[in-house]
Amino acid sequence: KAGVTQTPRYLIKTRGQQVTLSCSPISGHRSVSWYQQTPGQGLQFLFEYFSETQRNKGNFPGRFSGRQFSNSRSEMNVSTLELGDSALYLCASSLQGSDGYTFGSGTRLTVV
Amino acid sequence: AQSVTQPDIHITVSEGASLELRCNYSYGATPYLFWYVQSPGQGLQLLLKYFSGDTLVQGIKGFEAEFKRSQSSFNLRKPSVHWSDAAEYFCAVLLTDSWGKLQFGAGTQVVVTP
Numbered sequence: 001k002a003g004v005t006q007t008p009r010y011l012i013k014t015r016g017q018q019v020t021l022s023c024s025p026i027s028g029h030r031s032v033s034w035y036q037q038t039p040g041q042g043l044q045f046l047f048e049y050f051s052e053t054q055r056n057k058g059n060f061p062g063r064f065s066g067r068q069f070s071n072s073r074s075e076m077n078v079s080t081l082e083l084g085d086s087a088l089y090l091c092a093s094s095l096q097g098s099d100g101y102t103f104g105s106g107t108r109l110t111v112v
Numbered sequence: 113a114q115s116v117t118q119p120d121i122h123i124t125v126s127e128g129a130s131l132e133l134r135c136n137y138s139y140g141a142t143p144y145l146f147w148y149v150q151s152p153g154q155g156l157q158l159l160l161k162y163f164s165g166d167t168l169v170q171g172i173k174g175f176e177a178e179f180k181r182s183q184s185s186f187n188l189r190k191p192s193v194h195w196s197d198a199a200e201y202f203c204a205v206l207l208t209d210s211w212g213k214l215q216f217g218a219g220t221q222v223v224v225t226p
Contacts, residue, residue, distance in 0.1 A: 004155075033212045042219065043202065048212025056213045090155055097211040098144060098163060103155035 002026065004093050004104035012110045018079040021107045025072050025093030032074040033101060034066060037088040046089075049074055081111045114139050116205050118217035125193050126225050133188040133220050135203030143205040145186040146214070147177055150200045159201075162186060173197070198224040 005024040013019050025032050034046040045058040049068035066076040072093075078085055088108050092101035117136045125131050137143065144163050148156040160171025167179040177188045186203060203217040 006155075031212050033214070035214075043214075043216040045213045045215070050212065056210055058213070092156075092214070094212070097206065098208075100146060100158050100161045101214060102158065103148075105155045108153075 006104035023091030029093035
């Protein structure tokens with residue numbers, strides 16, 4: 001079956017702009033989590049959605065937001081981009097959490 | 113404080129030699145435990161997971177991990193390393209009161225020499 005699909009793979013944005021990243025989970029998976037990966041901070045949890053409801057949120061400013069649609073696809077949005085938002089953004093999906101999370105290949109965001 | 117620690121930032125191993133990557137966690141209860149591997153520019157691939165039961169867990173690519181409750185450890189091992197095992201390895205925990213929120217260690221970069 002198809003894995004977790006993230007689009008786009010690469011993105012270059014200018015400071016102050018906003019960006020939307022997309023994640024299509026494995027068919028049947030209702031939990032979708034987002035992570036930010038940087039060399040300095042490592043892998044940091046952004047938020048998790050389950051059946052269109054945000055269940056958990058990490059320690060990121062309000063500029064980072066997300067949502068999940070009825071088909072479990074998820075989007076995350078970052079407004080007013082800063083240079084420090086440059087990172088690999090990873091999405092992961094799971095059937096019920098305890099079975100483990102499958103990650104997508106990520107979206108590499110560069111803010112200039 | 114709750115944390116996941118991978119003491120080794122970088123490990124160099126010869127092809128064919130054994131590999132052991134360390135992971136310690138600090139949580140009140142035993143969390144769900146995972147090992148992931150990441151190749152450059154790629155996402156994370158799940159190697160194995162532990163929830164309960166047999167403390168020696170077998171995973172993909174010939175990896176295994178042993179859970180030791182007394183040491184709060186979940187170390188990853190491979191008897192004979194292949195050049196394709198060069199990658200970054202992450203230990204992660206999942207708490208049952210924080211579904212969806214994997215907490216990762218800092219990662220261990222593994223270099224394989226001929």
